[in-house]
Amino acid sequence: MRLLDWLVALVLFFQLPIPLFWLILHPQIRFWRKHVRAGYWVAGLAAWGMVALFLFAFHERLFLSERTPAWAVAVGLVLMASDALVLYRVKRDLGGPRLVGHTELQGGGELATHGLYARVRHPRYTGMMFAVLGACLVADSRLLWGIAAVWWLLALTAISFEERELRARFGEAYAAYSRRVPRFLPFRIRPRED
Secondary structure: OOHHHHHHHHHHHHHOHHHHHHHHHHHHHHHHHHOHHHHHHHHHHHHHHHHHHHHHHHHHHHOOHHHOOHHHHHHHHHHHHHHHHHHHHHHHHHOHHHHOOHHHHHOOOOOOOOHHHHOOOOHHHHHHHHHHHHHHHHHOOHHHHHHHHHHHHHHHHHHHHHHHHHHHHHOHHHHHHHHHOOOOOOOOOOOOOO
């Protein structure tokens, strides 16, 4: 594997499991709040284990960067770097424990509406989407584009569970925040009807 392939594999290893992790935890969040440490272990091992096995089993079909056009590599690298920047900003805005979902699993905390969260509700997912899109451009693999499409659906499902949980936890404050702040990009494509 070339250096670019390793970079793509690293991005995929860190990004692809995150929606799976939350899809394991969110549907049964009340149970996992009583077993926080077990929740991290079960969801973490399941999500990252599945992705690691998948990457290992299909690496020859996923990483085809020898034939990737230079423009696609350049755009892909910019998208992956933008995720690193978003991750840095989110960690700075939230702190490490909130970034990895500790507050969410415990059911406490306060609603984050500052920093990047003043502009978009899910900056971390936006960054992840940039990174996965960048990985697809660099790898230039049809299989990876298909995996990315499924991943985006899983991410949107995980976000729906997360927003339901946030509405339950923060009530009208989260509803007002949702009306005011777009989900992924700091602008709305069409005006929101109230």
